[in-house]
Amino acid sequence: xxxxxxxxxxxxxxxxxxxxxxxxxxxxxxxxxxxxxxxxxxxxxxxxxxxxxxxxxxxxxxxxxxxxxxxxxxxxxxx
Numbered sequence: 001x002x003x004x005x006x007x008x009x010x011x012x013x014x015x016x017x018x019x020x021x022x023x024x025x026x027x028x029x030x031x032x033x034x035x036x037x038x039x040x041x042x043x044x045x046x047x048x049x050x051x052x053x054x055x056x057x058x059x060x061x062x063x064x065x066x067x068x069x070x071x072x073x074x075x076x077x078x079x
Contacts, residue, residue: 001009012020025043045053059065
């Protein structure tokens with residue numbers, strides 16, 4: 001990881017969860033966009049993804065599924 005990327009990572013961790021989410025949405029938008037013209041458009045989840053996220057949240061809240069830590073997830077992929 002470059003020094004610049006490490007600095008961004010450290011700064012990201014100091015943000016509030018809301019700010020982190022906003023920045024993640026921006027990064028996803030940039031990553032998914034073939035051109036820079038879409039950068040000024042708000043990131044909008046499709047109705048299908050909203051339903052999927054609601055389903056996953058309900059399953060988690062009801063104990064039908066569980067979460068793992070970032071470290072556990074990365075270990076699965078040996079990252």
